[in-house]
Amino acid sequence: MPELPEVEVTRMGVEQALLGATIEAVRMGKPLRWPLQVAPQRLVGQRIQSVQRRGKYMLLQLSQGVLLVHLGMSGSVRCATEVGEAGVHDHFDLFTTRGVLRLTDPRRFGAVVYAPHMDHPRVQQLLGHLGVEPLGDAFDAAYLHAALRGRSGSIKQVLLAGQVVVGVGNIYVSESLFRAGIHPLRQARRVARPRLERLVQAIREVLQRAIVLGGSSLRDFKGTQGGYGDFQHEALVYGRAGLPCVHCATPIRRVVQGQRSTFYCVRCQT
């Protein structure tokens, strides 16, 4: 589920709720994708000094280390002063002086990983290969042009892989390519420069709009206050197979690339 907008919405909520709080207790449920890498007790007494984001990771800077939180496909984080009894899908709780952070993740593709500092090899392992931030200054057509040179894979899959640009997941990649008029099956290196300009703009606008709307809630994503995101109502192609294209009325097509659905308009996207 969570792509960059959902993680950013989560990050802002956690920052609002728990910045400056001190961890008092930790509860862990079933194992997530990767081990925490530290005895939970070592988190106790540490203060949450900042809440940042890198790609789809949320980074909690603690007094003596960093906590990397990934929401996987089905994760969401709730912040509250009180939470009830942990349910079967609640796999990580941080009890702090300002309230509780609870990670709920039915499929358990998410992760919470601790490292003593940002230069630690584990952090490098998880974040080191990531591409540029799509909302940052480094992401422009010149960069994309250079980064896509020699890439024979489809533009959709190259963007999704996260090594060129991060945070653009399965929903927003379809939405961005539609807005840029680029066919998702086109080889990445064959996207002409003017199209790359449009693509950069489209990715930025789609992600920013999704953040404003609180992300997309296809089924289980919720913000830290428990509310749903609304971007899915503005999706122009994602999940709209067979429905008319908003520009030309041609039925939207669904294809599968790398076991993931892609939605596009055969007429508007070339």
Add this chain to the structure above:
DNA sequence: CACGGATCCTGATGGC
């Protein structure tokens, strides 16, 4: 090194 495919896990949904 870049690529495509299999894989982790659980729940929702739709067809019969």
Add this chain to the structure above:
DNA sequence: TGCCATCAGGATCCGT
């Protein structure tokens, strides 16, 4: 109602 197949926001690992 039950059963089975299919699909779901991600990212890593493993061959080629």
